[in-house]
Amino acid sequence: MNIFEWSFLSGVLTATAPVLLAALGGLLCQVAGVFNIALEGQLLWGAFTAVVVSDATGSAWAGVAGAIIATVLFSGLLSGASVRLKADPIVVAVGLNLLALGLTAFLMRQIFGSGGTYSSPDLAGLPTLAELGLDIPVLGPQSPLVPLALLLVVAMAWWLTRTRSGLRLRGAGQHLEAAEAVGLPVAAYRHGVTLAAGALCGLAGAQLSLGNVTLFSEGMSAGRGWIAVVAVMLSSVLPYRLLLACLLFGVAEAFGFRLQGAGLPQQAADAAPYVITLVALVLAAVWRRRSHEHA
């Protein structure tokens, strides 16, 4: 078997995982009728807190747990401001994204003593599946959070279509008044999905800073949270389509990485995921428009 292709597929999965985890949170919010564009800030906050806790405890899993807790708390700001106090969720999210950028850069200097990039031998990264005794192609070099992300896609698809609670959540998102009329606790659903998205972004951040690499650098989310927002828009709130959209981004990033190795300027590799995501978004919108016109 060609080692080149296995390693490329593996690279695609590595690039996909953080975006997919964050996008699953965004999808859950979308299902309940919450437009969550604070994923970028939460992803960054998760990546940072994962590194802080892992560095302090020497345990990567403590880092993952810390990131989940810290990012749920952070997303509490969003659910408190936009669900409880009914503030404009877009404006609140813009503020929170900026807050996450500032807080992580500021606290990084206070805690680690310098800006830029932090890595240290004290910092424990997540083990790979191969290290845990599961040496299979493609998945072997991944952290356990990667297969977890894929399982969550299946679980969410099942939950949203096959269970009573999942259907209720979808109902609350599709028709607010009807859902309230039949007595569904819509506000509680919205708090719930916003906080759940926080937990998923915490996982996504931990995967980014302790799985994909073992370091934290300023602004390392680098637009992945926004790509996740686009993936949600592309998904028509179907988890399997969400996976496809995220894989598209993963392919673009892994391919850009390869092109860079082949001598193309770094800027082209940086731009590739955004351009491809944008093209996909436009094509999907054009296609949807056409099918509406024919219908």
Next chain:
Amino acid sequence: MTAPALARRVVASAPVVAVVGALALTTLVMLVVGVDPTLAYPALVRGAIFDGNLEYTIAAFVPTLGMALAFALPLRAGEFNLGGDGQLAIGGVTAAALALLVPLPPVVAVVLPLVAGALAGGLVAAIAAPFSTRLRIPAIVSTLLISAPAVSLASYLVRFPLAEPNTGIAQTPTLPDASHLPFMGGSGYVTIGLPLIVVLTGLWLHIDGRTVTGYEIRATGQNREFARYGGVKVDRVAALALAGGGAFAGLAGALIVLGPPYRFVDGALTAPGYTFTAVAAVLLASARPLAIPVAVALLTVLQVGGLGMEREAGVPSQLTQIVQGLIIVIVAVLATVRARRGVRG
């Protein structure tokens, strides 16, 4: 209104509450991480206003005000332009390329790059217009997605085709003397970019408040269906507003490049965070265009002062980003809390 009543209204107004609230929370952050606020805040004020720093603050006010208009103009039409960084960078690199590659006579050598920068910025923003109006892709997402490759493109141009030869530094050569923006008075920082952006801001305020175009932009922003029903060509108005916003961003980029140090240094346009300082300022001014320059001035003082605070008191300047983020969140919350109170009477 009596003087105490007026004073009470000012103190309780949303922007004042937001700034005070954000500063209070930031002070809390300082105390938690062990920074002494009695050292940090005086250093911040000194860094922005005293010791000859005021000049630098005024110089930073110019691009920040430009970026504020880049965000505010589309917002009036209901479009979120978060792609300011890309429009800024493309405007800057266009102006630099024109000044470097085309020999131009005096005056024209300043005017043409500025105009070209504005056009280029407007064009970058206008790409998002049909996505928003025809394909229903929110501008907040498309402008941001376009911004990243636009910044990469500018970075590529500055590092390779336009790079200063044989230095290995990611910057263009110094622009020819004819393209240098003249200074104001005896300043070594403040250029004629200041009166230019002030006049353009005045022009926008006039268009926004007193012309049919301004009315149509506002009507489109407030209720698009109603505006369409009233005969406003809403798609065209939204596109115009986005392009106009992008033009201000492009102009801001051109003004930076034609000012000292008279070259495009890779990253120098986007690193100071003009785009989001401006977003915070516009949201702080919450829909009152006249308040925008005031809010921009306040946040520029915070931003520039933050650098002084870092130099003097060793407090990371990223603290000012925390303040900006908190201001935006608090303004958003206050807006609805007040609206609900208003409804209850």
